[in-house]
Amino acid sequence: MAMLALTLLIGILAVPSSAFLPTIVEMLSPMIEADQVFNQVPNIRYTDLLNDNSHIDQLVLHAMTHYGFFYVVDVPDYNAETEMELMTTFFGLPEDVKADVEIRAHNPANANAYRGYCPGLDDIDATLQYKNIFNIGPHETRAPFFDNSLDDATEKLRYDVQEPNVWPNTDNCDFDKEFKETFQAGFELRRGIARAFVRSISRALEMPGLPSLFTEDEFSAMGLRKYPERRAVNTNMYSDFDGELLRELEHVDSTVTILSTFENGGLQMLYNNEYKDAPNSGNDFIVNIGKLVDDIIDNELVSVRHRVKEVDFARYSITYFLGPSFDADISRSMSGEITEAGHKYTIFGEWIKDYLGAIELFYY
Numbered sequence: 129m130a131m132l133a134l135t136l137l138i139g140i141l142a143v144p145s146s147a148f149l150p151t152i153v154e155m156l157s158p159m160i161e162a163d164q165v166f167n168q169v170p171n172i173r174y175t176d177l178l179n180d181n182s183h184i185d186q187l188v189l190h191a192m193t194h195y196g197f198f199y200v201v202d203v204p205d206y207n208a209e210t211e212m213e214l215m216t217t218f219f220g221l222p223e224d225v226k227a228d229v230e231i232r233a234h235n236p237a238n239a240n241a242y243r244g245y246c247p248g249l250d251d252i253d254a255t256l257q258y259k260n261i262f263n264i265g266p267h268e269t270r271a272p273f274f275d276n277s278l279d280d281a282t283e284k285l286r287y288d289v290q291e292p293n294v295w296p297n298t299d300n301c302d303f304d305k306e307f308k309e310t311f312q313a314g315f316e317l318r319r320g321i322a323r324a325f326v327r328s329i330s331r332a333l334e335m336p337g338l339p340s341l342f343t344e345d346e347f348s349a350m351g352l353r354k355y356p357e358r359r360a361v362n363t364n365m366y367s368d369f370d371g372e373l374l375r376e377l378e379h380v381d382s383t384v385t386i387l388s389t390f391e392n393g394g395l396q397m398l399y400n401n402e403y404k405d406a407p408n409s410g411n412d413f414i415v416n417i418g419k420l421v422d423d424i425i426d427n428e429l430v431s432v433r434h435r436v437k438e439v440d441f442a443r444y445s446i447t448y449f450l451g452p453s454f455d456a457d458i459s460r461s462m463s464g465e466i467t468e469a470g471h472k473y474t475i476f477g478e479w480i481k482d483y484l485g486a487i488e489l490f491y492y
Contacts, residue, residue: 215262230244243291243294296308423461
């Protein structure tokens with residue numbers, strides 16, 4: 129179940145010293161033609177972001193206010209090809225093997241509601257849910273027992289969302305081991321990027337209280353996604369915005385998103401009221417922010433609207449979402465204003481309870 133005048137960055141950033149200029153220039157992609165505007169989206173080095181090097185904060189802020197996303201590059205010990213190969217192998221397994229890790233909506237014999245395999249809807253009328261997802265969360269062991277005799281939907285959800293991951297159990301032990309270890313590491317890698325991004329934005333916007341909302345991440349989720357090739361097309365698959373044939377609905381995310389598109393094209397971002405192709409992530413990561421979190425920071429950033437246009441191949445991607453802690457107060461922004469969610473909810477757990485009830489698959 130994710131969404132700006134063309135000006136050269138050097139001319140508008142307040143640079144603290146001449147020594148900083150080469151660092152900014154080096155981080156920028158070289159092409160600045162108007163028809164390739166996203167080649168200007170900043171590249172932020174992984175080590176600079178994770179080490180809280182404050183000299184990149186204004187660059188991150190520029191990316192998020194002008195484009196709504198940026199790229200994290202030069203990630204040590206990360207190999208996108210390995211993730212792609214493992215995803216391709218998993219989704220190519222026989223359906224009866226994958227059924228062992230299906231969520232209970234598809235396999236009632238399984239306990240998990242959110243973490244596990246979600247088969248795509250094999251129906252040409254399922255226009256924008258035509259994908260298969262394997263969802264991974266932060267927990268490997270079950271949370272403490274919840275007393276089901278208690279009539280408390282919020283506390284039951286607090287228990288339910290801490291369900292443990294499930295992992296493929298095939299006749300290939302080497303594959304099973306590599307799949308689990310690779311995506312456990314991939315989850316931690318993306319979580320680290322998302323939290324470092326929150327810290328960077330909190331410094332850039334002078335909102336020191338922001339990171340405290342993300343001390344826990346009970347609802348964080350990483351989805352391995354396969355969009356199969358379509359066998360047919362119907363009129364419901366075309367965008368109401370511009371008539372483009374779509375694989376994924378135009379939307380804005382809710383939380384913090386770390387996206388891997390590998391070398392799979394199709395992702396488009398809205399820029400100056402026009403959808404433009406976003407460069408593939410390759411061995412890097414795309415970072416964007418969702419509406420719920422943007423409201424908390426007084427809408428200082430762009431929660432970019434995005435979509436996936438139709439492509440003529442099976443498309444793979446990985447999305448990681450970092451949400452606030454269960455008990456994080458989302459009712460007011462950093463400046464004290466009532467947020468959009470705050471008209472109905474106080475804590476994130478209340479919001480996510482309704483959100484999960486409104487969607488069939490766990491991706492937010």
